[in-house]
Amino acid sequence: MKATDSPAEPSSYSISELAREFDITTRAIRFYEDKGLLSPARRGQTRIYSPEDRVRLKLILRGKRLGFSLDESREIIDMYDPAHGNVEQLQRLLLHIGQKRAQLQQQLRDIESLMGELDDAEGRARAALQLNTDS
Amino acid sequence: MKATDSPAEPSSYSISELAREFDITTRAIRFYEDKGLLSPARRGQTRIYSPEDRVRLKLILRGKRLGFSLDESREIIDMYDPAHGNVEQLQRLLLHIGQKRAQLQQQLRDIESLMGELDDAEGRARAALQLNTDS
């Protein structure tokens, strides 16, 4: 029993398979394609999604959970690409990476403080429940 | 020299003061009021913001950085309020707090993986730069 005995990854997906898996509509998936975030293969008219396409879709949805716009998600996805050749572009990429990192660090701080406040709120709510249910 | 010798907190703010401080427009601030997220005092027609109003505004903007809608931010802000009296409401509040916590934990995971990928991308970019600038 090797590690590759796992469920076995499909070599392609239909649009509705992906829609079901990620709980979004096919309309949304086509919309992402319109916006240039996906470009699946075609058999005739029908779209055929590769495992790589599926990964890109996951990245898009992760971006959404972090509050990114589709444009921002596209930029992030583009960072994984082959190095865009020329030096100036690479330096802009490094700059961009630095900015994203700073944004994520701010989000970490924001989450930390919000978490603390949720703890407080939960404490107060539990205390109030005690008062209300004490006989 | 006591701790209270710090810059000294104003006891009230004008709308344009807040707009400048947080780098947003007065239009946005009034919009938040329309949506029920703020309710500043008035002197005549003019809005006067208390330090508490200012805190609420900060919470709204933190919510935005985390990708929350204004409705979500309002719900979160409402969690700090006096305990809403009855038991059922308190239990709904606890449930809601749990859900938000779960969402924040997902965001933490998302940020962590994205950070790792940014590291990779930066590594590749730096490597490509080496190749291009090596004489």
Add this chain to the structure above:
DNA sequence: GCAGGAGTTTACGTTAACGTAAACGTAAGC
């Protein structure tokens, strides 16, 4: 006494991210 600056209300415009619906093609099952 009036120009300039800050504030107000009212209202229409705009962008992003899809939703919804129409009208059609194609392949499978009965």
Add this chain to the structure above:
DNA sequence: GCTTACGTTTACGTTAACGTAAACTCCTGC
């Protein structure tokens, strides 16, 4: 041969979160 399921394109509708502009009031400095 007809329905049912799944796919397609095209196009108009919708919601959130403001932007922009008009028309007005109220103070302040000169």
